[in-house]
Structures are given as C-alpha cells and as structure tokens.
Amino acid sequence: MLNRQHSTEKSLAYLQLTEACQLGGCPICTLMHQSTFRFLDALFYESVTDVGTRMTLWRSRGFCNWHAWFTVRELMGSAQGIAIIYHDLLSQEIEDLQKLLTQQLPRRTSLFPQAIFPPAALERFTRRWRQKTRCPVCIWVQWEERCALEVLCHSLGNPVFLADFSRSAGLCVPHLRQAILVGQSSPHLPRLLEIQCTRYQRLAEELKEFDRKHDYRFAHEPWGSESNSWRRVVEQFVGKREIFGNEVHSASLGSPVSRWPRFLLRLWQWMKKKWSAEASLVEEAIDLGQNNQPAEYPHGEHPYSPPP
Ligand SMILES: [Zn+2]
Numbered sequence: 245m246l247n248r249q250h251s252t253e254k255s256l257a258y259l260q261l262t263e264a265c266q267l268g269g270c271p272i273c274t275l276m277h278q279s280t281f282r283f284l285d286a287l288f289y290e291s292v293t294d295v296g297t298r299m300t301l302w303r304s305r306g307f308c309n310w311h312a313w314f315t316v317r318e319l320m321g322s323a324q325g326i327a328i329i330y331h332d333l334l335s336q337e338i339e340d341l342q343k344l345l346t347q348q349l350p351r352r353t354s355l356f357p358q359a360i361f362p363p364a365a366l367e368r369f370t371r372r373w374r375q376k377t378r379c380p381v382c383i384w385v386q387w388e389e390r391c392a393l394e395v396l397c398h399s400l401g402n403p404v405f406l407a408d409f410s411r412s413a414g415l416c417v418p419h420l421r422q423a424i425l426v427g428q429s430s431p432h433l434p435r436l437l438e439i440q441c442t443r444y445q446r447l448a449e450e451l452k453e454f455d456r457k458h459d460y461r462f463a464h465e466p467w468g469s470e471s472n473s474w475r476r477v478v479e480q481f482v483g484k485r486e487i488f489g490n491e492v493h494s495a496s497l498g499s500p501v502s503r504w505p506r507f508l509l510r511l512w513q514w515m516k517k518k519w520s521a522e523a524s525l526v527e528e529a530i531d532l533g534q535n536n537q538p539a540e541y542p543h544g545e546h547p548y549s550p551p552p
C-alpha cells in the first residue's frame with residue numbers, strides 16, 4: 245500500500261516536473277513555489293479551525309517570514325484565517341510578556357548591578373522563541389523539493405523527459421548542488437551536468453553580448469534574447485525569489501559573541517603549545533648541535549602539529 249502511494253506521489257511529481265520545465269526558470273524552484281501555494285491554499289481553505297493545525301502553528305509560532313508574507317500577498321481569501329491564527333499567537337505573546345514584566349527586579353543587586361530582570365527570566369523568555377519548531381510550510385516544501393530532485397535524477401533516463409529538461413532553463417546553481425547530493429549514485433548524473441554546463445555557457449555568452457551592446461559603437465544593434473540575461477543570471481545563480489533564505493540570521497543572535505571566547509581560548513592554547521614546542525625545539529637543536537644526537541619529541545608529538 246505504502247509503495248503504491250509512494251509511486252503515485254512520484255508519478256504526480258513527474259508530471260509536475262515535466263510541466264515546470266516549460267514554465268521558465270529553474271523547474272525545482274517553480275515546483276517549490278507551486279507547492280507552497282497548494283499547501284497554504286489547502287490550509288486556509290479547510291484547516292484553520294483544525295486543532296492539529298493550530299497546535300502545529302502554535303509550536304512553530306506561526307509561519308516563517310517568507311511564508312507569512314507569501315500568504316498575505318498571494319492568498320486573497322486568507323485574511324480571516326490569518327486573523328484567527330495570529331490572534332492565538334499574539335495572545336500567547338502577551339501572556340509571556342506580562343509574565344516577564346512581573347519578574348522585574350525591585351532594586352539592583354550587587355550580584356547583577358545592571359540587571360532590570362533576572363537573567364534567567366530573560367533567558368527563558370528568549371529561549372521559547374529560539375526553541376520554536378520550524379515553519380510547517382518550510383518542512384513540507386523541503387520534502388517536496390527532495391522528492392522532485394529524486395524524480396529528476398531518475399527521470400533523466402527517460403528520453404521524453406530528457407528532451408523536456410534540455411529545453412528548460414535548467415537548474416539554478418543551488419539546486420544543481422542539491423541534485424548532485426541527492427543523485428550522486430545516479431547513472432544519469434553526468435548527463436545532468438553536461439546539460440547544466442551547456443545552459444550556463446549559453447547564458448554567459450548572452451551576458452557578454454549584453455555588455456558588448458552597451459558600448460556606444462554597437463548600441464545601434466537591435467536587442468535579442470540577451471536583453472534580459474542580466475535578470476536571468478540572477479535567478480540562475482540564486483534561484484527564484486523567496487526559495488532560498490537570506491543569510492542575515494543564518495547565525496543565531498549572540499552566537500558570534502559566545503563563540504569568541506572559546507575560539508580565543510583555543511587559539512591561546514595552541515599558541516602556548518607552539519611556543520613551548522618551539523622553545524624546546526631550540527633547546528633540542530642546541531643539544532643536538534652540541535651532542536650531535538637526534539632530538540626526540542615528548543610523547544611522539546610533532547611540535548608543529550596544526551591547531552586543534
Ligand atoms: Zn532552483
């Protein structure tokens with residue numbers, strides 16, 4: 245039963261992938277966009293009052309930034325659903341804030357002279373946000389992405405699909421990396437790389453042509469397909485808009501600060517080790533020169549071993 249269900253999903257994914265090849269841009273990005281829409285459309289159409297859905301959204305504190313704005317922008321009938329879901333979440337936020345406010349320190353203590361709230365209370369408050377589960381749309385779309393990449397790698401052995409894919413814009417750079425990871429043992433992987441290479445080369449030529457026609461000597465020449473190559477290269481390189489996240493918050497708040505002392509400590513330990521090793525090496529060299537005997541390193545350790 246499970247196998248049949250799995251193969252049905254794969255067949256559906258194949259059909260969607262074939263269609264996506266004809267829609268311009270990276271077909272995997274296109275599928276992810278369509279999948280996002282279908283997921284949110286179904287959720288707002290029939291699951292807003294479903295207890296399980298509300299619990300999932302409560303644990304994830306709603307949607308991620310992109311999927312929340314995607315809903316606002318693209319799902320015209322979602323306004324009431326958004327109001328219901330976010331009323332719940334906002335009520336929880338108000339409760340948490342009120343709880344925190346009651347924990348204000350009455351006066352500064354000698355232990356924490358700068359503290360207005362007990363550090364543990366602030367930590368508890370911020371931890372609740374840090375420990376929220378992932379956006380459910382992101383989880384779903386990531387699963388669909390993986391499935392689409394598997395289908396792609398498998399279907400390249402089908403001449404009909406191969407022809408469709410060869411006519412498409414090909415994969416964006418990040419999805420090519422993912423396809424290589426997913427299909428690293430696929431016999432069709434070299435074909436995929438060849439198609440991608442041809443796509444990128446063609447685009448590189450169009451970019452060169454675009455640049456050339458900005459020279460006043462050739463500015464009178466009519467524009468061809470290269471006219472929008474500067475836009476297409478952005479999509480080809482980073483994927484479609486709102487598919488891959490930005491990197492502003494890829495490192496969590498505070499982590500650079502918390503990482504520094506550990507890094508400095510390790511650097512200091514390594515330098516100390518290196519200095520003492522160098523000092524002993526000099527001593528050993530002097531001894532060696534004096535005694536003409538090979539030096540031995542303690543515990544068999546080489547003094548110039550790299551830092552840990
Ligand atoms: Zn893509």
Ligand SMILES: [Zn+2]
Binds near residue numbers: 380381382
């Ligand atoms: Zn999301």
